[in-house]
Amino acid sequence: MREPRFTFRRPQPAADPWAPLSWARGAIVVAVAAAPSVPAANHLGVAGYAAGDAYAQVRDALERVRRLLVDVGGRGVVVADSNLAFDRALARRARLGWVGRHTLVMVPGYGGAVVLGSLIVDRVVEVRLGRTPTGDPCRNCRRCVDACPTGALGDGVLEPLRCRSWRQQERHLEPSWRETWGPWLYGCDECVTACPLSARQKKVGGERVASILSASDAALAERVRSWYIPDRTLAWVRRNAIVAARSLATSPDDEQAIWRQLVAGAAPVRAEAVRWVLRRGGWGGVDASRARHQRLSPEDRRYSALPRGDLPSARPDELRRRHA
Incomplete structure (x- = not known):
């Protein structure tokens, strides 16, 4: 660390x-x-x-x-x-x-x-503008x-x-x-x-999961231009979106965006998607049954604890025990 x-x-x-x-x-x-x-x-x-x-x-x-x-x-x-x-x-x-x-x-x-x-x-x-604070509120x-x-x-x-x-x-x-x-x-x-x-002073707002995961690199880079991101690599932003998505009631669009990252995202993003789908029971239809025919590259395996070859077609509770 x-x-x-x-x-x-x-x-x-x-x-x-x-x-x-x-x-x-x-x-x-x-x-x-x-x-x-x-x-x-x-x-x-x-x-x-x-x-x-x-x-x-x-x-x-x-x-x-x-x-x-x-x-x-x-x-x-x-x-x-x-x-x-x-x-x-x-x-x-x-x-x-x-x-x-x-x-x-x-x-x-x-x-x-x-x-x-x-x-x-x-x-x-x-120069003195406004009020000078006194005491300790x-x-x-x-x-x-x-x-x-x-x-x-x-x-x-x-x-x-x-x-x-x-x-x-x-x-x-x-x-x-x-x-x-x-x-x-x-x-x-x-x-x-x-x-x-x-x-x-607070304001209610935020970003949809799908809007972050589905944005082009150019659009996302412009959106986060003032943020501190490791190596200025957008994969970390998308990874964070998937981690945070577990706390949300995701929409079908959000789930489809996560699924696309599972298939075609950068390696650490794919690993995070795999981790949540297999170890946490998935999001609605995005579960192991839909993932079982997808193959992991050597780079994927380096970032995840999954076995070589096809993703296992097992029940979520069995998968959690196997990959915990």
Whole structure:
């Protein structure tokens, strides 16, 4: 299993983004609302920050300020959703908000339903917009901690290896992860929507399984262009859709899309489809009886625990015992 890298790949410069920039003197820090997502019935969930492109809004806003600064002889560098700075630490220093028990910056009026960005500048800037938070509104509340389905949250501490958002980006999935995966295709907003300060911002939405699995590579690549995907390989997105599909009441179109991946998808996607069909009893008509005439390639066998040759034509309960 990979260790979390991202910001922690270069902790020293991220903790002091001014150090590599001899001219830097301060930072302008902004928070932009990103409504948390609640998956609609029988839809795959996509976290609010990824459902649109909130970080693009942050970068565009800060870039406009940077250009204004350059016009008057100043300098600036935009830092947003990168490993160049600890966004949360800069937001706290700028007094945008406080850190909640779910480790996210809580902004008055929005809670943790925001994304952050900064403009490193060559001068000290005194700007104050909105309300300065006072006290600790989280002191008597643990709803976000209790809502986390994987137990990744403590009191202001996140264990990233247990977080759904991290696990979705792994190439290898531990068997236990599938049991707590839920309906999420990318990210997870359950801790944010559980927070009373963020819940009123939530939006219901999501993606159909068939729309993800049946999309062309070009269309899917455009849809997920701002997501972090291992090796930028779309197979992992489709694999995640099949894992999440187990939590849904899939439609006939969804089941046909899964069946097509079982026959013609990339190797890890086929393996995930085979795993669910054979080990979990299948989805309606997509079961072992329909799969028995399909042959697995050597690449398929490398990703699955199935025997060589034709898929066995056995009852689902017998198959589960055989391949458990």
